[in-house]
Amino acid sequence: METKNSNYRISSAVIKRLPRYFRYLRELLEGGRMRISSGELSKMMNVTASQIRQDLNCFGGFGQQGYGYNVKYLYGKISEILGVEQGYKAVIIGAGHLGLALVGSPMFAKRGVTLSALFDNSTELVGGEYGNLHIYDISELEAYIKENGINIAVLTLPRAYAKEMAERLKNLGVKGIWNFTNIELNFEDSDTVVQNVHIGDSLMQLTYRMNSNEEK
Amino acid sequence: METKNSNYRISSAVIKRLPRYFRYLRELLEGGRMRISSGELSKMMNVTASQIRQDLNCFGGFGQQGYGYNVKYLYGKISEILGVEQGYKAVIIGAGHLGLALVGSPMFAKRGVTLSALFDNSTELVGGEYGNLHIYDISELEAYIKENGINIAVLTLPRAYAKEMAERLKNLGVKGIWNFTNIELNFEDSDTVVQNVHIGDSLMQLTYRMNSNEEK
DNA sequence: TAGATTGTTAATCGATTAACAATC
DNA sequence: TAGATTGTTAATCGATTAACAATC
Numbered sequence: 363m364e365t366k367n368s369n370y371r372i373s374s375a376v377i378k379r380l381p382r383y384f385r386y387l388r389e390l391l392e393g394g395r396m397r398i399s400s401g402e403l404s405k406m407m408n409v410t411a412s413q414i415r416q417d418l419n420c421f422g423g424f425g426q427q428g429y430g431y432n433v434k435y436l437y438g439k440i441s442e443i444l445g446v447e448q449g450y451k452a453v454i455i456g457a458g459h460l461g462l463a464l465v466g467s468p469m470f471a472k473r474g475v476t477l478s479a480l481f482d483n484s485t486e487l488v489g490g491e492y493g494n495l496h497i498y499d500i501s502e503l504e505a506y507i508k509e510n511g512i513n514i515a516v517l518t519l520p521r522a523y524a525k526e527m528a529e530r531l532k533n534l535g536v537k538g539i540w541n542f543t544n545i546e547l548n549f550e551d552s553d554t555v556v557q558n559v560h561i562g563d564s565l566m567q568l569t570y571r572m573n574s575n576e577e578k
Numbered sequence: 579m580e581t582k583n584s585n586y587r588i589s590s591a592v593i594k595r596l597p598r599y600f601r602y603l604r605e606l607l608e609g610g611r612m613r614i615s616s617g618e619l620s621k622m623m624n625v626t627a628s629q630i631r632q633d634l635n636c637f638g639g640f641g642q643q644g645y646g647y648n649v650k651y652l653y654g655k656i657s658e659i660l661g662v663e664q665g666y667k668a669v670i671i672g673a674g675h676l677g678l679a680l681v682g683s684p685m686f687a688k689r690g691v692t693l694s695a696l697f698d699n700s701t702e703l704v705g706g707e708y709g710n711l712h713i714y715d716i717s718e719l720e721a722y723i724k725e726n727g728i729n730i731a732v733l734t735l736p737r738a739y740a741k742e743m744a745e746r747l748k749n750l751g752v753k754g755i756w757n758f759t760n761i762e763l764n765f766e767d768s769d770t771v772v773q774n775v776h777i778g779d780s781l782m783q784l785t786y787r788m789n790s791n792e793e794k
Numbered sequence: 795t796a797g798a799t800t801g802t803t804a805a806t807c808g809a810t811t812a813a814c815a816a817t818c
Numbered sequence: 819t820a821g822a823t824t825g826t827t828a829a830t831c832g833a834t835t836a837a838c839a840a841t842c
Contacts (some may be wrong), residue, residue: 373833415800445782445786537791564775567773570659615823627823641824
């Protein structure tokens, strides 16, 4: 990427905000908007204009004084930063409801990730199709991943299998694991990164807020 | 709740960490562990002991000098803070794969939330059952929610319906909306709280990290 | 040119960590 | 009592906001 300062570490506070910029810019783009100022975007997103300018400047000067930001250009830059242009390829491991829900969603396509196949260990499911994706037996995992250059594995299998499966995937050279089991996986110092999803934590934030609302 | 300082605002940094404490404490409890020190917990969780003590002290002195924290007691306190003891009752709106995946998960039960029913607008699904839950027609929503004292609605319906449905729920007096559609809902100054889940943001964090890993 | 808005530095604010007295 | 570990204050660190010169 030819953005500035590729070396110094971007704070995780900034990283967590990037996907939200991506979403808002996409909407602006789809709405046919050509340009946007940090001031106007800040109102839409309920953050300060200062923060937006600071965040973007971690990666480079994407705007123009007196003009603002070109929506299409900025969207492209953010996409680049987030790896959307990399054309990552993913498989889903576990063809239960959650796996199938993910197949049915436009989320991956919008983010430049191509879903390639499903895997399961149930003989009932294996051999079937869902949303144009074939469901393979889990024993075919090694061959499939190597042949198809898969970078990402989505874990939607029972948590009991998660750790073992993650190891297997790391050894296969899969570079990203998106983990929906409620286990916290992590590979320190590995070049396989794990993103743990704790959907229950979100439910807890909701109930916390409901609860503290009530006290007033 | 009889914890200290119920009045002053807890920072959102702390709130976001609470569910993780809840998870770790639960595991300790299930493992039969009686007590834990901030030092040991900090090693398990990869945070500083200082942070743990600070976080817990926002709500009260749950430990004991020279001893540490009683696991069961602390778990109880955290549960209280997070609203787990409130016995919230939830319905799921949208009986697609995502909705059904949630029904099948122990997540709600573990967090003190009782799933009560599913709603959908598809005549094929309405009248059916899934995981002991009845699937009602969406037209029955008003009556059902009032009769059954539902506090939480989980939105797993197509995003096009989300905004309208959220309004409807707010007017029905539902106190919490857990929104899985990719829309950002918010009710300022309402006593209905919305928790937006942006699962795609998590995917983007994964691809960001994969991408920045590659640059090295 | 004048107006607008960025990029960036400096100031502020808040969150994290360190340290230690209190106390079990 | 001695040892351990909390609760809490103070110090540090980092993130956010404000301000403004640069510049389109």
